[in-house]
Amino acid sequence: MRRNISESTVRRLSFYLRILEKVEAVGIDTLSSEKLAQRTGTTAAQVRKDLSLFGSFGKRGLGYAIPQLASELREILGLDRTWRVALVGGGRIGSALFEYSGFRKRGFEIVAVLDADSSKVGQRWGKVVLSDIADLEKVLTAESVDIVILTIPAESVPDVLDRVVAVGVRGILNYAPVQLRVPGDVTVKDVNMVLELEALSFALSQTKGE
Amino acid sequence: MRRNISESTVRRLSFYLRILEKVEAVGIDTLSSEKLAQRTGTTAAQVRKDLSLFGSFGKRGLGYAIPQLASELREILGLDRTWRVALVGGGRIGSALFEYSGFRKRGFEIVAVLDADSSKVGQRWGKVVLSDIADLEKVLTAESVDIVILTIPAESVPDVLDRVVAVGVRGILNYAPVQLRVPGDVTVKDVNMVLELEALSFALSQTKGE
Numbered sequence: 001m002r003r004n005i006s007e008s009t010v011r012r013l014s015f016y017l018r019i020l021e022k023v024e025a026v027g028i029d030t031l032s033s034e035k036l037a038q039r040t041g042t043t044a045a046q047v048r049k050d051l052s053l054f055g056s057f058g059k060r061g062l063g064y065a066i067p068q069l070a071s072e073l074r075e076i077l078g079l080d081r082t083w084r085v086a087l088v089g090g091g092r093i094g095s096a097l098f099e100y101s102g103f104r105k106r107g108f109e110i111v112a113v114l115d116a117d118s119s120k121v122g123q124r125w126g127k128v129v130l131s132d133i134a135d136l137e138k139v140l141t142a143e144s145v146d147i148v149i150l151t152i153p154a155e156s157v158p159d160v161l162d163r164v165v166a167v168g169v170r171g172i173l174n175y176a177p178v179q180l181r182v183p184g185d186v187t188v189k190d191v192n193m194v195l196e197l198e199a200l201s202f203a204l205s206q207t208k209g210e
Numbered sequence: 211m212r213r214n215i216s217e218s219t220v221r222r223l224s225f226y227l228r229i230l231e232k233v234e235a236v237g238i239d240t241l242s243s244e245k246l247a248q249r250t251g252t253t254a255a256q257v258r259k260d261l262s263l264f265g266s267f268g269k270r271g272l273g274y275a276i277p278q279l280a281s282e283l284r285e286i287l288g289l290d291r292t293w294r295v296a297l298v299g300g301g302r303i304g305s306a307l308f309e310y311s312g313f314r315k316r317g318f319e320i321v322a323v324l325d326a327d328s329s330k331v332g333q334r335w336g337k338v339v340l341s342d343i344a345d346l347e348k349v350l351t352a353e354s355v356d357i358v359i360l361t362i363p364a365e366s367v368p369d370v371l372d373r374v375v376a377v378g379v380r381g382i383l384n385y386a387p388v389q390l391r392v393p394g395d396v397t398v399k400d401v402n403m404v405l406e407l408e409a410l411s412f413a414l415s416q417t418k419g420e
Contacts, residue, residue, distance in 0.1 A: 015387050015389065073322065076412070077417030147407070147411075154229065195221060197357070200383060201293060202288055202318075204356060
């Protein structure tokens, strides 16, 4: 039933939801599209256009009813449920992510951690006992994992990726500096701050030299 | 002199460089485009196309000369120098970034940290003493900052961003969940793992419900 929504629209819906939740937390009930736009770096027309894709939330002169709109945005973004997440790679980045509480707040629960290092397998991290990456299929299936976060070295990715996809996982958050090739029904998002810094470095070098 | 290079090409150059450095570290001198492609998740034809933009590095049948190609890629990416970075926002994400050594390895040196919280101003983090965000212009100028990393709340961004741009900084790495509007000569890159997870959640919800 849903229309084809662009990545940048989805991004803005996340922005809107954050602001609505902050405003709601201080007891405000309604917010104008102008104020919502201002606080998310966009225009009031864009806010109205984005939100009209999903229904009619605002009242002229009154603004958006915050609790209702926030609730609707959570539902649209799939944040009204818990997502079961496996962390593949228990190294430095993996352990930092595991400790980050912002995931759980949004309903992303890390239910499994896998590593290839036999000295790590069996370690307990909070409620999770680290599994051997050799048991990937078994663990992802047993834990009904929806989303996999890859924090393994680039050269390990192709093999692991094939196994993750084969077992039916359709959402992947990738920290490895490698391009993932996946079937059309699998969604990949990349996060890598050093790569983003290198892209900045490239851009700055280009203009500076001319 | 440089051509207009796409973001995805720049991203792949970063991938290639990582693999070349790993291979070089184990004493291998040459690498074929096929092997480089395989380890970065692309095709040999794409590798050859990307690298031909910058010159002729490979020898037929011998592959790429690794030290020369790695050195050239570092120069292309602007990684043959040090970039002076200011961290604006000394909260949880800011302090985690500050401790992350991967920046410095690539030549990104955090030379200043700024925060609005007067209880943090004056704290010493390694070699850096935290400055008051009120002194932003003074600090960015005195420290000859090239790149600013924004790890402040979304609602503080518009004001701070204007000041960062006005002082002449042209590279921004943004962790705030807000869209940055900057002049054409300023480059912004965004990093936000929770937003990427929300985009995954949205994609998975969409297909699941139909």
